[in-house]
Amino acid sequence: MIKDITIGQYFLGNSFLHRxxxxxxxxxxxxxxxxxxxxxxxxSLLLMVAITVFLVAVSSVxxxxxxxxxxxxxxxxxxxxxxxxxxxxxxxxxxxxSFIHITTKGIFTAVFMAVRIxxxxxxxxxxxxxxxPTMLTDAIERLLSPLKVFKIPVHTLAxxxxxxxxxxxxxIEEIDRISNAQKARGADLxxxxxxxxxxxxxxxxxxxxxxxxxxxxELADAMDCRCYVGGDGRTRMKQMKLKGSDFVSLLVTAVLIxxxxxxxxxxxxxI
Amino acid sequence: MAAVISVKNLTYEYNVGTPSxxxxxxxxxxxxxKGDFIGLIGxxxxxxxxxxxxxxxxxxxxxxxxxxxxxxxxxDKKATREARFxxxxxxxxxxxxxxxxxxxxxxxxxPRNMKLPENEITSRVVKAAMYVGxxxxxxxxxxxxxxxxxxxRAAIAGVMAMEPEVLIFDEPTAGLDPKGRDVILSLVKNYQxxxxxxxxxxxxxxxxxxxxxxxxxxxxxxxVEMYGDVKTVYADCDRLxxxxxxxxxxxxxxxxxxxxxxxxxxxxxxxxxxxxxxSEYLKRRDLND
Ligand SMILES: Nc1ncnc2c1ncn2[C@@H]1O[C@H](COP(=O)(O)OP(=O)(O)O)[C@@H](O)[C@H]1O
Ligand SMILES: [Mg+2]
Numbered sequence: 001m002i003k004d005i006t007i008g009q010y011f012l013g014n015s016f017l018h019r020x021x022x023x024x025x026x027x028x029x030x031x032x033x034x035x036x037x038x039x040x041x042x043x044s045l046l047l048m049v050a051i052t053v054f055l056v057a058v059s060s061v062x063x064x065x066x067x068x069x070x071x072x073x074x075x076x077x078x079x080x081x082x083x084x085x086x087x088x089x090x091x092x093x094x095x096x097x098s099f100i101h102i103t104t105k106g107i108f109t110a111v112f113m114a115v116r117i118x119x120x121x122x123x124x125x126x127x128x129x130x131x132x133p134t135m136l137t138d139a140i141e142r143l144l145s146p147l148k149v150f151k152i153p154v155h156t157l158a159x160x161x162x163x164x165x166x167x168x169x170x171x172i173e174e175i176d177r178i179s180n181a182q183k184a185r186g187a188d189l190x191x192x193x194x195x196x197x198x199x200x201x202x203x204x205x206x207x208x209x210x211x212x213x214x215x216x217x218e219l220a221d222a223m224d225c226r227c228y229v230g231g232d233g234r235t236r237m238k239q240m241k242l243k244g245s246d247f248v249s250l251l252v253t254a255v256l257i258x259x260x261x262x263x264x265x266x267x268x269x270x271i
Numbered sequence: 272m273a274a275v276i277s278v279k280n281l282t283y284e285y286n287v288g289t290p291s292x293x294x295x296x297x298x299x300x301x302x303x304x305k306g307d308f309i310g311l312i313g314x315x316x317x318x319x320x321x322x323x324x325x326x327x328x329x330x331x332x333x334x335x336x337x338x339x340x341x342x343x344x345x346x347d348k349k350a351t352r353e354a355r356f357x358x359x360x361x362x363x364x365x366x367x368x369x370x371x372x373x374x375x376x377x378x379x380x381x382p383r384n385m386k387l388p389e390n391e392i393t394s395r396v397v398k399a400a401m402y403v404g405x406x407x408x409x410x411x412x413x414x415x416x417x418x419x420x421x422x423x424r425a426a427i428a429g430v431m432a433m434e435p436e437v438l439i440f441d442e443p444t445a446g447l448d449p450k451g452r453d454v455i456l457s458l459v460k461n462y463q464x465x466x467x468x469x470x471x472x473x474x475x476x477x478x479x480x481x482x483x484x485x486x487x488x489x490x491x492x493x494x495v496e497m498y499g500d501v502k503t504v505y506a507d508c509d510r511l512x513x514x515x516x517x518x519x520x521x522x523x524x525x526x527x528x529x530x531x532x533x534x535x536x537x538x539x540x541x542x543x544x545x546x547x548x549x550s551e552y553l554k555r556r557d558l559n560d
Contacts, residue, residue, distance in 0.1 A: 180329050181368040184360040185429060186352075186384030203380065206370035210415065 010132050015060040016245065017130040022139035024246040028253050029127045035257045036116050036123075041267035044260045045115060051256060052119045061129045069125035070118055077114045084110040108270040133165040142240065155231025163219070171212070178207050274302035274338075275437055275469055276326055276358070281335035283321055295321040297493040299335070303437065303471065308463050310480030310501070311473045313490030314515050319473045320363065322490070323439045326471075327358035356385055359435030363442045365426035369414035374405065374425050377414050381433040399432035402462050404454075420451045424458070431462065437469040438462075444479060456483050478519040481505065481540030489516070502538050521545040 017025070032051070039045045056066055084106060091105035128136065141158035148154055179189060182203045189200050283296040295318045303309060303326075313319050324330045325337055328344045328351040337344050337354075344354040359381075362368065371377035375396055382392045400410060403424040409417065414425055427443065440459060444452040460483045463470045474480050480487060480501070487504045489497040491514040497504050505511070508518055508526075518540075525539040525548070535552070539545050 177362070178368060180324065181362045181365065182380075183329060184327060184355065184362065185368070185381040186355055186433065187380075188384065203368075203370045207367055210370075211367055 009065075009129065011061050011065065011129045013060040013130065015058055015130065016249075017055065017059045017126065019245070020130075020249060021240060021242050021246045022131050022135040023143055023240060024242065024250060025127060025131060026136075026139055026143060028249060029123060031253060031257060032123050033120055035260050036119050038257075038260060038264060039112070039116070040269035040271055041264050042270060043267050044263035045112060047256070047260055047263060048119055049115060052122050055126055056122060059126050059130055061126065065129065066122055066125070069129075070121055073117060073121055077117050080117070081110040081114045084113055105271060112271050134162060137162040137165070138236075138238070139240065153231075155234070159231075167215075170215075171208070174208060174211060175204065178204050273305055273340075275305045275340060276303040277338040277341075278302075278322075278325070279336045279338070281322075281325060281337065282333050283318075283325065283330060284333045285321075287333065295493055296325075296332075299493070299495055301488065301495055301498060303469060305436075305469055306467055307469055308460075308483060308485045309469075309471045310484030310487045311471055311490065312475060312477060312480055312487060312516065313496075315475065317490040318493040319490055320441055321493075323360060323441055323471065323473060326354075326437070326439060327360045328354040329360070356433060357435050358437045358439065359430040359433050360439045361427055361430040361441065361443060363445055364423075365430070365443075366419070366422035368429075369422060369426055372413060373411050374414050374417065375400075375410040377425060378428045378432050381429055385433060395432045395434060396428075399428040402431055402465075403428040403458055420447065420454065423447070423451075423455065427455070427458075434466075435468070437471065439471040439473070441473045442475070443472070444474065444476075452479070459483065475516075477505070477511075477516060478521075478541060481519065489514070501540070505540065506537060 036048055039048050056063070085102060086100050086106070088106040088109045089101050089103055091103045091108075093101060093103050094107075095102040131139075137158045140161070141154055144152075144154045144158075179187075183189065187200060187203055189197075189204075192200065278299055278301050281296055281299040282294070284292055284294050286292050299318075299322065311319050311323070321330065325332060328337070331345055339350075339354050339357060342350055344350050369377050371380060378396045378399055379392050382395050387395070396410075405421065405424055405428060409421065409425070414422060417425060423443070427440070430438065443455050443459065447455065456479060459470065459472060462468075463483075472480065472484060484501060486499065487497070487501050488495060489504060489511070496514060497507065497510070505518055505522065511518060521542055521544070522537075522540055525535050525545060526537065529535050529537070533552075535548060539548055
């Protein structure tokens with residue numbers, strides 16, 4: 001169960017997505033995510049789906065992992081789908097019964113929202129699948145660095161994010177270890193009602209907090225020992241440089257988004 | 272004698288179906304006899320921890336079966352739960368599992384999960400605390416206020432209080448200083464001689480195992496490489512060093528002395544034994560002179 005969490009997971013590879021400059025990747029991801037919500041006509045949505053499928057195909061990330069990233073949001077997709085189906089009114093009414101109205105617009109909205117959410121999750125997980133967490137936070141730090149003018153501690157925030165991401169696998173391992181140790185002492189984590197289940201978590205959560213706090217202190221000491229003083233005057237081992245191919249990607253994405261807008265403009269909007 | 276635990280053709284793979292799939296146990300079969308004190312030794316990553324987690328049903332085998340007193344521990348839920356209570360497992364760094372408000376409550380966690388009556392729980396807690404040498408004033412303290420060694424002993428008591436038939440310790444001396452190590456080893460040994468239960472002690476120190484165990488299982492790359500009496504196994508120096516395990520230094524010193532023509536036995540595994548053998552030898556020599 002806990003091993004299903006795929007956020008922040010990275011897949012080693014050498015696709016053009018892996019090689020793309022992380023800053024460019026973040027910007028293009030955002031651009032595409034905004035573009036998803038521009039799509040209101042059928043052809044534009046199809047183009048969006050085509051773009052998503054293309055990105056998955058060239059990413060060299062196993063298809064199984066892409067499916068895994070959708071799994072946790074399946075419930076949300078179904079739920080919003082049903083709500084839209086029943087409550088959105090407009091267009092031709094196909095079916096009516098007390099408070100339920102099924103209309104053409106409702107059906108379109110349900111399908112569009114489901115497809116949009118899936119595209120959104122797939123595209124944003126491709127970003128984390130093809131970028132190492134360190135590269136990602138590094139890129140975020142650089143993209144946000146103009147905010148330093150407003151005295152926002154960009155470096156500190158980026159460092160906090162790096163550390164948080166770094167410790168996700170450690171915490172998962174720790175939870176596994178502690179729950180095994182408590183199970184060996186006869187802790188029953190699976191049966192009983194809601195209250196019993198929550199109570200059964202105490203023997204896991206308390207040791208987890210204790211060890212996390214201890215780890216945080218140790219980490220702070222280790223950073224102190226290596227003279228960490230925050231972002232001021234810190235240079236970088238890895239320089240980020242935009243390559244020609246990054247600009248090509250930018251151009252292609254811009255053309256595609258322009259295409260989306262045109263398809264939207266010239267075909268009837270169904271939602 | 273009857274085997275209390277019997278493992279048949281056990282194979283276990285971690286992360287089946289993902290790129291990081293790895294075989295941790297490879298067709299392991301062995302019998303653990305009642306009342307034995309067994310040392311389980313092997314290199315880091317040889318599969319010791321994975322094996323012992325199978326014995327109380329925490330891990331389900333990919334292939335193969337684990338029998339406890341002749342019953343498959345995965346035959347149904349009840350059998351698995353019974354295995355949890357009959358085979359006590361004390362994990363590596365057990366002090367990280369402490370969570371209760373007081374040491375006494377923490378030790379009582381296991382017995383309480385077994386749904387024992389309150390007076391039985393209390394008497395078991397007192398007994399377990401005695402075995403690990405925790406004093407009365409410790410019992411009402413928070414476990415987080417104990418010293419490192421005391422925390423570890425409290426955690427060990429938590430498993431002992433369940434009074435399992437088989438008690439497994441996974442590297443109980445890891446990260447302790449020599450004195451702390453001696454304390455833990457001797458309390459485990461005392462517990463075994465007093466209760467007569469079966470004990471499996473996982474370690475990668477041949478000296479530690481020689482000090483307390485009667486039999487040794489040697490693991491290498493997920494397989495059982497050797498299984499026998501301490502003396503028989505330790506005599507096969509070449510095979511042990513081929514898999515990266517070194518017999519204790521004292522043993523080496525004594526076998527070198529033997530090569531030089533001195534009459535020493537082969538089974539010197541600890542410094543204390545060496546000291547006794549040497550002083551006896553000197554006494555004999557003085558008499559002869
Ligand atoms: N939770 C786990 N996930 C994946 N692989 C593991 C896990 N635990 C152990 N392994 C692997 O299984 C093998 C045996 O490990 P382990 O049983 O811990 O050995 P030991 O206790 O002898 O050091 C090692 O190769 C290790 O990498
Ligand atoms: Mg181990």
